[in-house]
Amino acid sequence: xxxxxxxxxxxxxxxxxxxxxxxxxxxPVTFGREGIREGLVTCVPVAVGVGGYGVAFGVLADQVGLSxxxxxxxxxxxxxxxxxxxxxxxxxxxxxxxxxxxxxxAINLRYSLMGAALQPxxxxxxxxxxxxxxxxxxxENWALTMRDFRAGNRRGAFLLGSGIAVWIxxxxxxxxxxxxxxxxxxPARYGFDFVxxxxxxxxxxxxxxxxxxxxxxxxxxxxxLVAAELFPGRWYILLGGFAAALAEVIRRGR
Amino acid sequence: xxxxxxxxxxVVVGVVLAMAVVTYATKTGGLWLLNRIETTERLEAALSVLxxxxxxxxxxxxxxxxxxxxxxxxxxxxxxxWRTESILLALCTGVVSVVLLRGLL
Numbered sequence: 209x210x211x212x213x214x215x216x217x218x219x220x221x222x223x224x225x226x227x228x229x230x231x232x233x234x235x236p237v238t239f240g241r242e243g244i245r246e247g248l249v250t251c252v253p254v255a256v257g258v259g260g261y262g263v264a265f266g267v268l269a270d271q272v273g274l275s276x277x278x279x280x281x282x283x284x285x286x287x288x289x290x291x292x293x294x295x296x297x298x299x300x301x302x303x304x305x306x307x308x309x310x311x312x313x314a315i316n317l318r319y320s321l322m323g324a325a326l327q328p329x330x331x332x333x334x335x336x337x338x339x340x341x342x343x344x345x346x347x348e349n350w351a352l353t354m355r356d357f358r359a360g361n362r363r364g365a366f367l368l369g370s371g372i373a374v375w376i377x378x379x380x381x382x383x384x385x386x387x388x389x390x391x392x393x394x395p396a397r398y399g400f401d402f403v404x405x406x407x408x409x410x411x412x413x414x415x416x417x418x419x420x421x422x423x424x425x426x427x428x429x430x431x432x433l434v435a436a437e438l439f440p441g442r443w444y445i446l447l448g449g450f451a452a453a454l455a456e457v458i459r460r461g462r
Numbered sequence: 463x464x465x466x467x468x469x470x471x472x473v474v475v476g477v478v479l480a481m482a483v484v485t486y487a488t489k490t491g492g493l494w495l496l497n498r499i500e501t502t503e504r505l506e507a508a509l510s511v512l513x514x515x516x517x518x519x520x521x522x523x524x525x526x527x528x529x530x531x532x533x534x535x536x537x538x539x540x541x542x543x544w545r546t547e548s549i550l551l552a553l554c555t556g557v558v559s560v561v562l563l564r565g566l567l
Contacts, residue, residue: 427515
């Protein structure tokens with residue numbers, strides 16, 4: 209494993225706004241302990257919020273009759289909160305296998321778009337590092353990683369580090385949820401349900417560049433709002449992303 | 463009861479593993495596909511707006527389904543972010559203010 213021998217001073221004091229210009233730069237993307245540590249530390253407060261949802265998932269899993277081991281296995285290998293919660297809500301006897309697996313796929317399809325957004329940096333990593341890191345990708349740590357990359361840092365291990373933080377809290381809180389049952393109460397009581405929105409709002413505040421963001425953002429917003437009314441699950445995220453990409457291609461084509 | 467807690471039914475394990483496989487396919491699919499097709503100017507244009515577009519697509523319906531408490535807390539998060547650029551401070555502000563505003567409103 210290479211180490212991050214170079215400090216990030218070279219690209220830390222960004223001249224531009226860390227946009228397309230540095231994507232094409234010849235500088236390599238590092239993958240080392242510093243990136244893992246930085247990702248982990250940055251993500252811990254966010255992961256606490258994820259834990260609030262892990263408890264809620266554990267409670268639901270317990271109600272439908274999953275054992276501690278089964279619920280923990282699901283959290284440990286699937287690592288995708290929204291789809292797990294929907295899956296246990298669909299749970300019945302006999303288990304509707306096809307419905308659960310297809311719904312899981314549909315809800316998580318948005319991750320393909322998130323993974324695609326990481327490509328300008330991840331294409332510089334080895335396949336093992338890139339695809340290994342993606343196992344740990346969740347909404348929250350994707351947002352933090354995107355933010356780190358856009359700030360001009362080139363720490364390829366940030367997604368892995370922040371993902372490990374999410375994974376530990378997600379799996380740990382699942383155990384708590386199954387064992388504690390309904391004794392803990394709703395995540396909304398502690399504001400945990402607002403963590404995802406807060407992280408994404410913070411990222412939006414940073415991603416806004418100038419008026420050139422306006423057209424794709426409005427395309428995404430409009431499409432997502434309409435699609436959320438028309439389609440179940442999380443299709444609106446995928447459709448919003450596609451609409452923005454299309455709008456930008458048309459805008460630049462003119 | 464310990465036996466119950468640790469029990470792993472084969473069918474359940476099978477469903478969980480199938481969920482894990484399709485989820486991993488979604489997480490890796492986007493990168494896999496992009497690594498295999500040639501990058502054109504159009505594709506780069508599309509990719510450059512993707513992060514912001516995803517963020518907005520997640521936030522739009524999420525905030526639309528909320529109320530004054532969520533909107534107020536959302537404004538505070540953005541304000542703190544612009545002033546301090548600290549994600550931790552913005553996050554804490556958001557969570558604390560949403561709890562307080564829900565109690566008040």
